[in-house]
Amino acid sequence: MKAEQLSNLMVIFGGTGDLTHRKLIPALYNLLNEGILPDAFAVVSVGRRNKTSEEYREELKKSVQQYSRFSMEQEKWEVLAQKIHYYPLDFRQGEGYTSLDDYLKKMEKQYGTKGNRMYYLAVAPEYFEVIVDHLHAYEMTDSSEGWKRVVIEKPFGRDLQSARYLNKKITHAFTEQNTYRIDHYLGKEMLQNIMVIRFANAFFEPIWNNKFIDHIQISSSETLGVEERGGYYEKAGVLRDMIQNHMLQLLALTAMEPPVRLDTESIRDEKVKILKGLRKMSVEEIRSNVILGQYGSNGEKKGYRQENRISPTSDTETFMALKVQIENFRWGGVPFYIRTGKRLPKKSTEIIVQFKSIPEILYWKEFENLKPNLLVIRIQPMEGIFMQFNAKKPGTETQIIPVQMDFCQNCEIGSNSPEAYERLLYDVMKGDSTLFTRWDEVEYSWRFIDTIAKAWEREKPLFPNYDAGTWGPKEADELLRKDGRKWWIL
Numbered sequence: 001m002k003a004e005q006l007s008n009l010m011v012i013f014g015g016t017g018d019l020t021h022r023k024l025i026p027a028l029y030n031l032l033n034e035g036i037l038p039d040a041f042a043v044v045s046v047g048r049r050n051k052t053s054e055e056y057r058e059e060l061k062k063s064v065q066q067y068s069r070f071s072m073e074q075e076k077w078e079v080l081a082q083k084i085h086y087y088p089l090d091f092r093q094g095e096g097y098t099s100l101d102d103y104l105k106k107m108e109k110q111y112g113t114k115g116n117r118m119y120y121l122a123v124a125p126e127y128f129e130v131i132v133d134h135l136h137a138y139e140m141t142d143s144s145e146g147w148k149r150v151v152i153e154k155p156f157g158r159d160l161q162s163a164r165y166l167n168k169k170i171t172h173a174f175t176e177q178n179t180y181r182i183d184h185y186l187g188k189e190m191l192q193n194i195m196v197i198r199f200a201n202a203f204f205e206p207i208w209n210n211k212f213i214d215h216i217q218i219s220s221s222e223t224l225g226v227e228e229r230g231g232y233y234e235k236a237g238v239l240r241d242m243i244q245n246h247m248l249q250l251l252a253l254t255a256m257e258p259p260v261r262l263d264t265e266s267i268r269d270e271k272v273k274i275l276k277g278l279r280k281m282s283v284e285e286i287r288s289n290v291i292l293g294q295y296g297s298n299g300e301k302k303g304y305r306q307e308n309r310i311s312p313t314s315d316t317e318t319f320m321a322l323k324v325q326i327e328n329f330r331w332g333g334v335p336f337y338i339r340t341g342k343r344l345p346k347k348s349t350e351i352i353v354q355f356k357s358i359p360e361i362l363y364w365k366e367f368e369n370l371k372p373n374l375l376v377i378r379i380q381p382m383e384g385i386f387m388q389f390n391a392k393k394p395g396t397e398t399q400i401i402p403v404q405m406d407f408c409q410n411c412e413i414g415s416n417s418p419e420a421y422e423r424l425l426y427d428v429m430k431g432d433s434t435l436f437t438r439w440d441e442v443e444y445s446w447r448f449i450d451t452i453a454k455a456w457e458r459e460k461p462l463f464p465n466y467d468a469g470t471w472g473p474k475e476a477d478e479l480l481r482k483d484g485r486k487w488w489i490l
């Protein structure tokens with residue numbers, strides 16, 4: 001790709017916020033270290049507070065020291081720092097945009113960024129609309145002289161109706177091609193690896209269906225509670241924070257058909273088919289197949305209702321386990337169990353594929369407790385693949401034991417996997433939206449999520465219903481037990 005196409009001015013709305021400090025600027029520093037940050041590049045950070053660019057850079061330097069995967073080297077930092085500028089503006093006030101645009105034009109000249117702009121909305125979702133409206137009204141979205149792309153953080157709406165409304169606003173100002181809806185899970189190394197594992201190997205794809213697979217578990221657990229994000233979390237809950245986006249994306253990548261080509265639209269087309277194929281459940285089915293939880297204090301750790309900026313009577317869920325089915329030929333009859341929550345015993349995201357048992361003859365008859373074959377795709381914090389199968393225990397008598405093969409990608413010497421935001425920012429610069437969600441993916445996931453939210457909206461379980469540091473309410477275990485299965489903790 002020509003350097004000219006990559007060069008750009010990145011305009012961060014929310015430049016003083018947590019996301020910018022912890023993820024965006026460290027990601028840019030890492031891209032610089034990788035040698036792929038374009039030379040013709042600059043950042044203009046917009047925030048409400050008054051400060052100089054020098055003060056702002058000093059604050060960012062501390063964040064890079066803390067959060068970057070490459071250690072801080074003064075010389076390299078200087079290269080990036082001199083490209084970063086701070087611009088104070090209350091982005092709700094339209095009149096400020098004319099001067100902002102003048103300032104951006106000045107920066108474009110200074111850094112030779114060819115009129116290419118990446119508008120990054122690192123702000124609370126209620127501000128997405130006002131910023132996009134102003135950018136459009138002040139003629140800052142026209143792509144005729146240099147591309148203008150917008151990056152929208154999650155969550156994209158809080159239900160189907162609000163997501164549709166927001167989308168209409170955005171597409172008024174930016175084309176779908178220039179709209180980058182972030183789901184940072186898609187930037188994770190092992191998520192991109194799911195397709196490679198499935199479609200670049202001869203031995204997975206032929207058995208990747210209901211003839212050989214008993215069920216699939218997709219789980220993402222966090223040990224942390226809600227921390228400082230109480231205000232946001234109260235409105236979102238785990239359904240909107242995790243399931244609508246990250247968990248359904250993991251499901252789509254695991255279950256999709258091979259795309260006809262490896263281009264953006266072919267891949268997204270296949271993902272959408274899975275989201276469309278999610279079986280709609282009745283209210284009764286939802287109430288027995290979707291388990292909600294909220295953590296309470298375990299004596300040592302606070303309960304959710306005692307956290308900062310959380311109502312003491314909050315009925316927001318911090319845990320969810322659900323059983324879903326995909327109505328297509330490949331997956332008919334194979335349940336997918338999804339589990340995610342806060343304050344669980346372990347931090348991990350993984351996909352566990354349990355294969356069907358061998359016919360009940362030969363070894364099956366002789367040996368009790370023969371373990372099923374498992375394939376685990378580990379997404380984070382460990383990245384890799386784990387397989388469990390049965391083998392003979394060495395010795396004169398035949399005994400069978402489960403053995404494991406573990407390929408740990410990020411344990412390898414020299415492996416320093418790029419952070420999701422590095423890949424994603426670089427993709428925006430390149431104009432590659434494969435790892436971003438297309439509008440119909442968002443639409444179909446909201447359709448599915450809305451029915452769940454509605455079924456539970458009137459009457460929730462009695463919260464809190466699990467202790468911090470445990471695997472959620474007992475009903476989550478029961479969900480699998482009644483199907484003769486159990487959650488795997490590997």
Ligand SMILES: NC(=O)c1ccc[n+]([C@@H]2O[C@H](COP(=O)([O-])OP(=O)(O)OC[C@H]3O[C@@H](n4cnc5c(N)ncnc54)[C@H](OP(=O)(O)O)[C@@H]3O)[C@@H](O)[C@H]2O)c1
Pocket residue numbers: 013014015016017018019020022046047048049089090091092121122123124125153154155232
């Ligand atoms: N933080 C994360 O790890 C994370 C992860 C995934 C997604 N996200 C998403 O990323 C977005 C940003 O999250 P965040 O945690 O970074 O939020 P945050 O720390 O609360 O930052 C919000 C930013 O918005 C600015 N702002 C608010 N009102 C403004 C106004 N009227 N005019 C100008 N600036 C204004 C703030 O500027 P001042 O400080 O100067 O007021 C601040 O820079 C959200 O959509 C969130 O859901 C965040």
